[in-house]
Amino acid sequence: MRRTISGNMIAPVLLAAMLGTTPGLHAADADTDSEFYLRDEEFSLKDMLRFKSADGNFSLRLGGRLHADTARFNNDSNRLLNDSSHDSEFRRARLFASGKAFDEWRYRFEYDFAANHDYKIKSAWIGYNGFKPVTLRAGNILVPFSLEEMTSSNNITFMERALPKAFSPGYRLGALMNTYGDNWSAAAGVFEGKIRDGSNDGWAGAARLTVAPVREKRRLVHLGAAAEYRKPDEVRFNTRPEAHLA
Numbered sequence: 252m253r254r255t256i257s258g259n260m261i262a263p264v265l266l267a268a269m270l271g272t273t274p275g276l277h278a279a280d281a282d283t284d285s286e287f288y289l290r291d292e293e294f295s296l297k298d299m300l301r302f303k304s305a306d307g308n309f310s311l312r313l314g315g316r317l318h319a320d321t322a323r324f325n326n327d328s329n330r331l332l333n334d335s336s337h338d339s340e341f342r343r344a345r346l347f348a349s350g351k352a353f354d355e356w357r358y359r360f361e362y363d364f365a366a367n368h369d370y371k372i373k374s375a376w377i378g379y380n381g382f383k384p385v386t387l388r389a390g391n392i393l394v395p396f397s398l399e400e401m402t403s404s405n406n407i408t409f410m411e412r413a414l415p416k417a418f419s420p421g422y423r424l425g426a427l428m429n430t431y432g433d434n435w436s437a438a439a440g441v442f443e444g445k446i447r448d449g450s451n452d453g454w455a456g457a458a459r460l461t462v463a464p465v466r467e468k469r470r471l472v473h474l475g476a477a478a479e480y481r482k483p484d485e486v487r488f489n490t491r492p493e494a495h496l497a
Contacts, residue, residue, distance in 0.1 A: 254427070255448060256272055267496075271293060278395065289378070292308065300312070300313040300314070301313075302350075305306055307354075308352065308353050308354060309351065309352055309353075310350040311348065311349075312347075312348065312349045312350055313346070313347070313348055314346075315344075315345045315346040315347055316343055316344075316345050316404070316405060317343065317344050317345075318341070318342040318343040318344075318410065319339070319340070319341055319342065320340055320341075320342040320410055320495060321337070321338070321339040321340075321496075322337065322338055322339075322341065322494060322496040322497070323337040324337065324408075324497070326419065330361060336453060338496045339496075340366045340495070340496060341362060341364075342349040342365060342410060342495055343365050343366075343404060343417050344363065344364040344365040345362065345363045345364070345365075345373065345375075346361070346362055346364075347359065347361035347362070347374070348360050355379060355380050355381040356377065356379055356380075357377070357378035357379075357380060357388075358376070358377050358378070358471070358493070359374045359375070359376055359378075359470060360374065360375050361373040361374040361375070361401065367448075368407040368447070369445060370422075370445075370448045372390045372391060372446050373391070373422060374390075374391065374392065374393075375388055375390050375391035375446065376388045376389060376390030376391060376392045376421075377389055378415065382400060384430045384431055384432070385429070385430045386428070386429055386430070387426070387427070387428055388426065388427045388428075389425070389426045389427075390424070391422055391423070391424055391446045392422065392423070392425060392427050392440075393420075393421065393422055393429065394420035394421065394422075394423050394425070394440070394442055394455070394457045394479065395438035395439075395440065395457055395458070395459035395477060396419055396420055396457050396459060396477045396478075396479050397415070397416070397418075397419040398475060399413055399415065399416060399419070400412065400416060400419035400420075401410055409493065410495070411491075411492075411493045411494065411495055412493075413493065414490055414492075414493065416431050416460075416490055417489060417490035418488060420442065420455070420457070420479060420481075422445065422446070423442040423443065423444065423445060423452070423455070424442065424443045424445070424446055425440050425455075426440055426441055426442075427439075427440035427443030428440060433459075433466075434462060434463040434466050435461060435462045435463070436459075436460070436461045437458075437459070437460050438458065438459045439456075439457070439458040439459075440456070440457055440458075441454065441455070441456050441457075442454070442455045442456075442457065443455075452481070452483050453481055453482050453483040453484060454481070454482075455479055455481035456479070456480050456481075457477065457478065458477065458478055458479075459475065459476070459477035459478075460475065460476055460477075461473065461474065461475035461476075462474050462475070
């Protein structure tokens with residue numbers, strides 16, 4: 252659904268959207284040409300609520316996702332996998348608000364009601380596209396490391412990500428610069444800790460480069476490499492099994 256509203260109604264609409272869906276201000280981008288936007292941008296659902304000012308300088312999107320999971324555990328008499336033989340949960344229950352301001356600025360805020368306390372806030376950033384094909388972002392953003400981590404949970408094969416996720420930083424506070432061409436992309440940024448409890452993460456630098464030497468309708472060859480340097484106060488690598496209910 253699309254609606255056109257006058258410029259003097261943008262502020263009340265933005266305020267109402269943020270108060271109704273999230274407890275704070277967060278940010279987004281709508282440039283889908285770059286692979287770095289694949290996870291932050293949702294599908295363009297026809298029934299997604301969208302607003303746009305009459306002059307086209309401001310826009311607002313409202314949307315979300317809901318992922319439900321259920322599992323039954325056989326021969327788990329000692330309840331090692333779960334407190335009961337079967338369980339269900341909303342794995343992800345997210346609402347987001349995203350859009351643009353004055354054509355070159357982007358913003359996004361995404362909140363996950365199903366996540367635990369430290370991970371409820373997902374994308375929360377402001378971006379600038381005035382130097383295209385170079386784009387800039389600052390806020391709570393994905394570190395450009397691991398294709399598995401950067402792919403939207405709407406597009407991964409299974410409900411959970413693979414076990415190597417333990418080595419992927421995920422969302423961190425920081426600043427990111429990326430650029431791209433017809434068959435390549437590059438990103439680099441500096442990052443600190445998580446949005447709530449990042450005191451032990453330390454500062455980090457990360458970079459990623461990809462190239463698609465073959466990109467045809469039925470054939471694709473995608474190659475990429477990423478690196479991160481971090482010197483934290485303490486280190487612990489762990490991940491849940493590939494079943495969140497276990």
